[in-house]
Amino acid sequence: MSVLSRPEFHDEEAAFAHLEKIVWAGEAVCPHCGGTDRITKVKANPAKRIREGLWRCGDCKRQFTVKIGTVFEHMRIPLHKALQAVYLMTSSKKGISAHQLHRILEITYKSAWFLCHRIREAMASGDMTPFGGLGGVVESDETYIGREPGMKMRPGVFHKMKVLSLVERGSGNVRSYVLDTVRLKEIEPIVRGNVHKLSTLMTDDAKHYQTIGRYFYRHEAVNHTALEFGRGKAHTNTIEGYFSIFKRGMRGVYQHCQKKHLHRYLAEFDFRYTHREAAGYNDGDRSVQAIKGIIGKRLTYRRTYIGAEAGL
Numbered sequence: 001m002s003v004l005s006r007p008e009f010h011d012e013e014a015a016f017a018h019l020e021k022i023v024w025a026g027e028a029v030c031p032h033c034g035g036t037d038r039i040t041k042v043k044a045n046p047a048k049r050i051r052e053g054l055w056r057c058g059d060c061k062r063q064f065t066v067k068i069g070t071v072f073e074h075m076r077i078p079l080h081k082a083l084q085a086v087y088l089m090t091s092s093k094k095g096i097s098a099h100q101l102h103r104i105l106e107i108t109y110k111s112a113w114f115l116c117h118r119i120r121e122a123m124a125s126g127d128m129t130p131f132g133g134l135g136g137v138v139e140s141d142e143t144y145i146g147r148e149p150g151m152k153m154r155p156g157v158f159h160k161m162k163v164l165s166l167v168e169r170g171s172g173n174v175r176s177y178v179l180d181t182v183r184l185k186e187i188e189p190i191v192r193g194n195v196h197k198l199s200t201l202m203t204d205d206a207k208h209y210q211t212i213g214r215y216f217y218r219h220e221a222v223n224h225t226a227l228e229f230g231r232g233k234a235h236t237n238t239i240e241g242y243f244s245i246f247k248r249g250m251r252g253v254y255q256h257c258q259k260k261h262l263h264r265y266l267a268e269f270d271f272r273y274t275h276r277e278a279a280g281y282n283d284g285d286r287s288v289q290a291i292k293g294i295i296g297k298r299l300t301y302r303r304t305y306i307g308a309e310a311g312l
């Protein structure tokens with residue numbers, strides 16, 4: 001027996017029951033009228049093309065499944081395969097490619113690609129609660145990856161795509177943003193918007209942090225150029241560890257990432273790091289957390305992907 005031999009990964013009825021348990025927490029809710037009292041299950045019947053997971057609301061007489069209003073709405077591949085994909089994506093530290101999912105799940109590459117993005121959308125937290133606070137320490141740093149669209153390759157990092165990440169020390173929560181430039185006017189609002197002003201901000205000695213640092217209770221800058229790596233607690237090792245996981249994953253699994261999709265890959269790496277083993281999450285918990293994230297993301301999902309899916 002392996003984890004992947006659980007019924008929800010093979011049996012469509014069990015898959016729906018699993019998703020319903022997480023999304024509805026035990027009580028079916030009609031997405032059309034919000035009713036909960038007169039809901040009955042519609043028995044699946046392949047001969048009459050009645051699929052698994054269908055419910056009927058006695059108040060508004062309409063039918064629905066638990067997928068309505070989530071990123072899985074309109075998804076054509078079987079739910080048990082989608083749940084396997086969630087498990088595989090959340091349990092492998094560096095992620096899993098759409099090519100690999102296409103082979104493992106025996107679905108088309110195109111379906112696998114969209115499934116990956118659906119799951120990434122579920123992983124995006126959208127939480128804007130400021131990091132840190134009194135006594136809290138937050139590390140902020142930038143990294144460079146791939147190539148900025150239309151830029152020529154040249155020595156240095158100028159032609160690369162730019163990423164800003166913030167890590168809250170202790171909890172290890174991470175939030176990352178795609179930047180167009182590493183200028184003060186772009187970085188300052190992100191750092192100030194995500195970090196509580198009573199925090200200690202830990203950065204390198206980049207010039208923009210001299211200005212941004214003044215808005216916080218304390219600011220410590222590590223002088224990388226002078227090889228002064230970390231004086232005691234003044235270091236940015238946490239964020240550098242995160243960047244190295246992100247870069248190894250992007251290099252190994254996702255070779256070609258366009259800038260317009262970079263924020264989704266970042267959401268995936270942020271999610272896995274925030275819910276990592278050291279923060280008390282095992283593979284199963286992480287998978288449940290990702291599934292919880294599918295709720296209420298339909299609008300974002302539709303806006304972002306349905307057009308793209310049609311235009312492929």
Ligand SMILES: [Zn+2]
Pocket residue numbers: 030031032033034035057058059060061062
């Ligand atoms: Zn209803």
